[in-house]
Amino acid sequence: MMPSNNPYIPFSSKVLEVIKHTEKEYTFRMAFEGEVRPGQFFEVSVPKYGEAPISVSGIVPGESVDLTIRRVGVVTNEVFEAYEGENLLLRGPYGNGFEVERYLDGECVVVAGGTGVSPVRGVVEALAASATPQDKHVIVGFRSPNDLLFRDDLARWENLVDLILTVDGAPEGYQGNVGLVTKYIPDLPLRDPSTAQAIVVGPPPMMRFSVKGLLELGLAEENIWVSQERKMCCGLGKCGHCRIGEKYVCLDGPVFNYTQSKQLLD
Amino acid sequence: MGYVLDGEGLDGLVRELARDYLVFAPVRKVGAGRFTDVDQVIYDFVDDASQIELDVKSDYSFKELLTPLSQTLFYYTEDQVREAGGIGAAGDPAREGDARDVLVLMRACDLHGVKRLDAMYLHNGPEDSFYRRIRDRVHFVLLGCPQTFEHCFCVDMGSNVAPDNWEFSLERSDEGYACAVANESLRPLFERYATASRDVVPAHVTQNEVHVRVPKTVPLELRTSPVWDEYNHRCIGCGRCTLVCPTCTCFTMQDVAYTENGRVGERRRVQASCMIDGYSTVAGGASYRKQHGERMRFKVLHKVYDFRQRFGYDMCVGCGRCDDVCPEYISFAACVNKLSDAVDEWDAQHEGSVARDA
Secondary structure (H helix, E strand, O other), X not given: OOOOOOOOOOEEEEEEEEEEOOOOEEEEEEEOOOOOXXXXXXXXXXXXXXXXXXXXXXXXXXXXXXXXXXXXXXXXXXXXXXXXXXXXXXXXXXXXXXXXXXXXXXXXXXXXXXXHHHHHHHHHHHHHXXXXXXXEEEEEEXXXXXXXXXXXXXXXXXXXXXXXXXXXXXXXXXXXXXXXXHHHOOOOOOOOHHHOEEEEEOOHHHHHHHHHHHHHHOOOHHHEEEEOOOOOOOOOOOOOOOEEOOEEHHHHOOEEEHHHHOOOOO | OEEEEOHHHHHHHHHHHHHHOEEEEEEEEOOOOOOOOOOEEEEEEEOOHHHEOOOOOOOOOOHHHOOOOEEEEEEEOOOOEEEOOOOOOOOOOOOOOOOOOEEEEEOHHHHHHHHHHHHHXXXXXXXXXXXXXXXXXXXXXXXXXXXXXXXXXXXXXXXXXXXXXXXXXXXXXXXXXEEEEOOHHHHHHHHHHOOEEEOOOOOOOOOOOOOOOOOOOOOHHHHHOHHHOHXXXXXXXXXXXXXHOOOOXXXXXXXXXXXXXXXXXXXXEEEOOOOOOOOOOOOOOOOOOOOHHHHHHHHHHHHHHHHHHHHOOOOOOOOOHHHHHOOOOOOHHHHHHHHHHHHHHHHHHOOOOOOOOO
16 A cells, blocks of 8 residues: 555554454454554544544554454444454554553552543553552443453453452342442542542543542542543544534543543533 | 726636636526525636626635535545545546636635634644645635625624735726735736726725624633523524534545445545534444534634634634524524623622633
């Protein structure tokens, strides 16, 4: 394919592996050599179905990026299967992403729900590898035990960071935690909430109530970071769909400090 | 420096210009309006001065020249992507193989509108290649405005005097037509067709019937104010206001598949509107701003506040086309004034507290 300076022209990337988490959520491991950081996203083309912004859920520097895609009805199972070993069209990476270094030294809380785990997966990996993994508290919530993503990672993180894995609801006899992620925030064993950093990613109501819980716990607004998700058609600050107030989620986000994001009203 | 032309002179001038340029001007389409026996004035290519509508405001702006309703971005096959665009491509102003530059006749408000389109397409994030390609071929002719039209509020928006990016101006005068010529290289052409030369200053509007007061700052609390509620019932979400707006730039991507399996086709972008259903719908079906009043807030605040926070000047240029076209007779100008009243009221109630954006 001819290299192009036109920012709308996608490049072809080989699907190295398809990892199935649930019936609805697959991770596509895509060949990608460029620089990328957790929290950034790619515009992924599925020809005929269009383009969608997908967060980077894993990075092997110089080799690949993981894109965890939720099947929401438009992009069918057949389309997913068909692509193994073939190519997908990508553009990106776009957005600011997380400044991972910010969270490594002191205490840190990560609250993630559902596919919101994708953008923080790389951050959690860095927290687990930091000098003080015991000060890193990770609350991860899914709808039900069948909806778990990144099972292998969760099992590994269990032994590295303070991990709380919970599901919103479960059939009788389920052994793990049941309850919303917000239930676990008040009991976080933080030594100094006023200096702790926090990252919150998930569906809008979950983010709203999680941030509320963290503020009540004594965290400072300027230490809380959220990642926003909006409809995007370009990722280049042009199409207008992701604008909230004066901000464009694709250019200025998707990661916002809470002092900024609380000013944003859709 | 300027010239005076009679009807014959203007005919000759336009005919000669249309040899070197594509001339894009407001044109009256007889009977093409919304109701029976109503005309519509829209932009089209002309090669004759008699086709140009000089005396009224165009119903739609020039913007489809720079941001086509539908524009093919690339063609794809199983493992190849071929960039679209260029001379004669879908959305290109020219007919196939026609690489001529384009002369667009427009009023001061619309010339200010171009600055807003440039801000979005050239300066907000990376430069848009498709926009740039067309933009580089476009030159402007200023249509003087001796008086205001209905619904215009350019004076209050500060867009009544044109910026200096036009080649020459054109307007009616007692002697026929008057033109100020800014591009020196066009002088010989004017010398050939003018009946006289004299100083010409393009006319601009100094007084509108409609006045707007733009809010200096809008507290977050007013974004959920009752000001917007009436539009839940009045607005039907048709999006006409955004389609006629010379500063609205939003688009949506569309894939068009040529084959059943979808592996061969093209991607287009088509104009989109924040007032129309589906604008904010994310995968899975969730959407923001379901109420039309919320969409009105999103649009109005962008035009008179949010854009200014980002670029330093207001997006709205006061052409009033949104108010001309609204089938529900909603007035954008009145809405802005209601918003400013609400801001004043809020300020009075919170006197002493520092305005958050001060």
